[in-house]
Amino acid sequence: MKVRFLFLLFFLSTNLLFGQKINLTVQGDVNFESELKAFINKDVSYISVAEMRNKIGLEGTTKTNLKISTFIFEDSELTFFADSPYFRVDNDIYKLPVNSIWSGGNVCVPFRPLVSLLNKQIFEGRFDYTRKPKFHLTVTKYHLKFGDNNLVSVEFDEKLNGTLIKIRTPKPFPDESIQSWVHDSGWLYLTVHNGKLDTNNFKISNLPKIIKEVILVQNEESAQISFKLSEKVEELDVYQTQNPSFIVLTLRDQRSKSLDDYFAQLETQKELWKIDTIVLDAGHGGKDPGAIGNKSLEKDVCLAIVLKLGKMIEKELGIKVIYTRKTDEFVELFKRGQIANEANGKLFISIHANSNKNKQSHGFETYFLSPSKSEKAAEVAEKENAVINYEDDQSIYEGFDDAGFIVASMMQSEFVKESQSIAAYVQKSVEKNLTVRDRGVKQAGFLVLWRTSMPSILIETGFISNPEEEKKLTNPSHQTKIAKAIVDGLRKFVHTY
Ligand SMILES: [Zn+2]
Structure with a gap:
């Protein structure tokens, strides 16, 4: 019988942002519950694919040399790539709003967008969020003691996007005993039915920035703790935890709102794809x-x-330029792609010079990444790709030839239209501005363009093996002409795009 898994991922949205653990329950033939470790990198929560795999008991592997992690869910294989926003479900490619990253020997995935994508588009309704928190408690520097009653102390945790107020209790109260609200006057009230405070032994030492004042009131049937707030609170959440037992108030401030908008913003930015970095x-x-x-x-x-x-690009087009190298240094091919992705580049241009046994060969050609269409194009790619022989660990490129290349070109396929169009503009401009042979726009499988998440072209500026062309290529004024022709092509592309 086929095992059917139902993922129930229990966490409060604030929990992920504040805490670092996610409580995961899998319901299938075997019920399963475990705590997954999440970590936050640049405001995004990540979970390691291996952690998901191991804790849920799914098959899969991590290929360290390729920085790829997989797991098999039901009949589908999910493949995640480090430093890439893409993942694969069997042969379908999906894109996350941010890159997966490499950490602790595994690909780590941005958890929230992944689960929502899996739930919405791939395994409909099978992945779910509920609001049942489990907190990762951290040592706190703010600690106020109330004495040995059933409301023992209050601790404050300042987090990236808000503040936690945690009231220590010997054991949880019935939920209906607890009420909390923020009044327009800027006071936050917590009332606990049957709560007992020791108002005499209460001393305020230091408070986090958002709390200006704390007042305790013991009534006959309830206790009230009031906090004077110095900032507006976007959202208040109240719940209890066990072991240790706390009443927790989460105050999310303006910053959390910007976090919530984070992915929406990323989407918008993607739509307004603007060439601001080359x-x-x-x-x-x-x-x-x-x-x-x-x-x-x-x-x-x-x-x-x-x-x-x-x-010239910076001066004439006003676009920021990032270089993969500015000196005579060796940079591995995969690193070049990484530099480009990390710089959030919008366009990648690789500059080369060609060579051929036939000393007569000459001319200028522009490539974009796609399986080679002609033998000659394949030869050029093969020659350029051979540089990995200089690299210590070539296993990184394993799989490029076959399945890996298909994935790579599919990843680039999103940009093929742009890449092809830029290549055409550049080539056309060269034809107009330079007196060199126009060898046209070509396509081939270049490793250096493999993992760039942006439109990418590779330019063979001429044949260094041709003595006449070598003379030109080494002549600074011809080099300037080449640069100018490329800039003119880019300008046309930028204006028409
Ligand atoms: Zn080259």
Whole structure:
């Protein structure tokens, strides 16, 4: 019989932001409950795929060399990639609003958007949130004691997006005994039926910024604790925990609102895809000379053109430029993609110079990532990809040739239209501005374009193996002309996009 899992992920939305543990329950043939460790990175909660896998008892693997983690849920294999917003369910590709990351030897996924995507689009209604909190308690510097009654003390925890007020109790009260509200006057009241306070032994030492004053009142049938607030509270939540037993008030302030809007904002930003950062990649470098001419090396030509191009883009287009290298240094191919993704680049341009056994070959060509259409294009890609022979750990690129490449090009497929269009504008501008042979726009499988999450092109600026063209490529004024032609092409693209 097929095991049917029903995921019930119990947590309060604030819990994830404040705390670092998620209570997970799986209901299937075997009921299962466990606590998952989450951690927060740049305001996003992440859970390791291995943690999900192990705690729920699902099959799957982590390939450390590829930074890929998988798990199998029912008949589907889910594959997650580090430093990438994509994940795969069998052969379908989905995109998260933020990248998965690599941490502790595993891919860690942004938990909230993942679960909501799985629930809404993939395993309908199978993943669920409920509001039942379990707190990860932290040591707090604010601690007020009330004496040995049933409302023992209050602790304050200041968090990124608000403040927790935790009232220690020997054991939980019936929920209906507890009432809390914020009055327009800026007072937060907590009333506990049958609550007992020791108002005499109460001393205020230091308070968090949001609390100006605390007043305790013991009535005959209830106790009231009042907090004078210094800021407006967006949301108040009240609940109790056991072991240890607390009444918890969560005050979410303005900052939490901006967190809630975080993913919505990301979506909007994506729609308003604006080229505000261009990543320039000078091919080769350091121990990898690239193609070798009569008197020059490809790596030096690439760098010279890239530095000129970068200055021109910033000056003429007013777009920020990030370089994968600015000096003669060796940078692994995967790192180039990483630099681009981390810089949140909107366009990736890799600059190279070509070579051929036939010394007559000459001309300028622009590539975008896609399976090679011609043997010649495949040869160029093969030559450029060979630089990984300089790298210590080539296993990182395993799988690029077959399945990996298909995934990679699908990831890039979202940008193929833009990449192709940019390539066309650049190539057209070169044809207009330079007296070099126009070899056209081509497509091939370049490793360096593999994992960039943005439109990406690779330019072969000329043949260093052709003595005449080598002379041009090493001539600063020709390099400037190349840069100018590329900038003109980019300008046209930016204006029409
Ligand atoms: Zn090259």
